[in-house]
Amino acid sequence: MRARLILEDGTECVGTAFGATTESVGEVVFNTGLTGYQEVLSDPSYCGQIVTMTYPLIGNYGINRDDFEAVRPYIHGFVVREHCDTPSNWRSAGTLDELLKAYDIPGIAGVDTRMLTRKIRYHGTMKGMITTSEAPLSELLDSLRRAPLMNDQVARVSTKSVFSCPGTGHRVVLVDFGAKHGILRELTKRNCDVVVVPHNVTAAEIRRLHPDGILLSNGPGDPKDVPQAIETIREILGEYPLFGICLGHQLFALASGADTVKMKFGHRGGNHPVKELATGRTYITSQNHSYAVKAESIPGTGLEITHVALNDGTVEGLRNLEKRAFSVQYHPEAAPGPYDTGYLFDQFLEIMDTAKEERAHAKAR
Incomplete structure (x- = not known):
């Protein structure tokens, strides 16, 4: 079946449908990973987005039980150059087509993903629609332009x-x-004894759990769309060791008085070089974000920049030593991508160790 990807600037890409035969609107972005499409599909940070994979062959090793990063995929569409419907891998338990059909997500294959990626890099991310409708382009374009992007x-x-x-x-x-x-x-x-709480948890509810530390997770969208979380972090900051990842990094910055900005096309892939300023070491990191912390907003907040992206100089890590809090923009848990920065979880444990010892000494006095 014929499918069409339509961008809000009037660009139309015609290809072949796979997955669900439904119409879907979202922000069109690209991911540069060579592998890991199952982890990309199931990363909740892609909620509301249509993801273009720059690697030309997708689906060749199927879908397996173990590589999901959430209980279900949240993306709004999948764009590939070539879709493989006959996967070959010893772990494969199903196909990409079957997974997308199960969750009512449309896919389109046969698209010139190099052209699409260059367009997004030049013009920035934009709204798009995947459809199997044969309606005139003008009609679909009008519908697309009127459709709002989600903010929840x-x-x-x-x-x-x-x-x-x-x-x-x-x-x-x-x-x-x-x-x-x-x-x-x-x-x-x-x-670790992990207690997972909803995004709208209050500071009082966190205190009742008597944590040794708090981890702010990744997530989708604009950090300013979750103001309650910013207030909660601001209230709890300094009471417990804190570690923020991706969206959690941005929320930590906003709670500290810094600002964030939407990037032109974001960082998405498993090959982003990041420099750790204290050591001068460069790590290859896994990333997925549309927003970044504004470096010029950091002075006077008590924050210190710890990591920077080597491709564009954006802020990739922050810390506040006095409040035992730190964060990174990239994904130290990878999945997909290199595990070069998994040591950050060990650093988080060390900070909790130190805080616990200090509390014990204070009680003993």
Whole structure:
């Protein structure tokens, strides 16, 4: 069946439909990963977006049980150059086409993804529509331009209730703004007693859980669309060690008095070089974000820049030593991507160790 990808600037890409035969609107973005399409599909941070994969062959190793980063995919569409409908891999338990059909997500294959990526890089991300309708382009374009982009993505992907993953180590409250399973895996691997709470948790509710530390997860959309979370972080900041990842990094910055800005086309892929300023080391990181912390807004906030992106110089890491809080814009849990920066979870544990020791000494006096 014929499918069409239409951009709000009037660009029309014609290809072949796979997945669900439905019409979907979203922000069109691109991901440069060579592998990991299942993790990309199931990353809640893509909620509301139509994802273009720049690698030309997608679907060739199928879909397996183990590589999901959420219980279901939240993307609004999938764009590929070549869709493989006969996967070959010992772990494969289904096809990409079957997964998209199961969750009513449209896909389009046969698109010149190089052209599309260059257009997004030059003009920036824009609204798009995947459709199998044969209606005139002018009619579909008018419908697309009138369709609003969502701004409640965090509420859609966050857990609705508190749940725990018991462990015998530090108790970590994981605030779920759209947390990937990889974050939970890294914490439980270190034997943390993890309590996952919704995005709209209050400071009082966090205190009642008596955490040793707080982790602010990744998530979709504009950090300014979740003002309640910013207020909660501002109120709790300094009471417990805090670690922010991706959206959590941006919320930590806003709660500290800094500002964020929407990027032209964002960072999405598993090959983004980031420099750690303290050591001069460069790490290859996994990233997925449309917004960044404005470097010029940081002076006077008590924050210190710890990492920068080597491709464009944007802020990739922050810390406030006095409040035992730090954050990174990239994904140390990877999935997909390199695990070069997994040591940050160990640093978080070390900060909680130190805080616990200091509390014990204070009680002993």
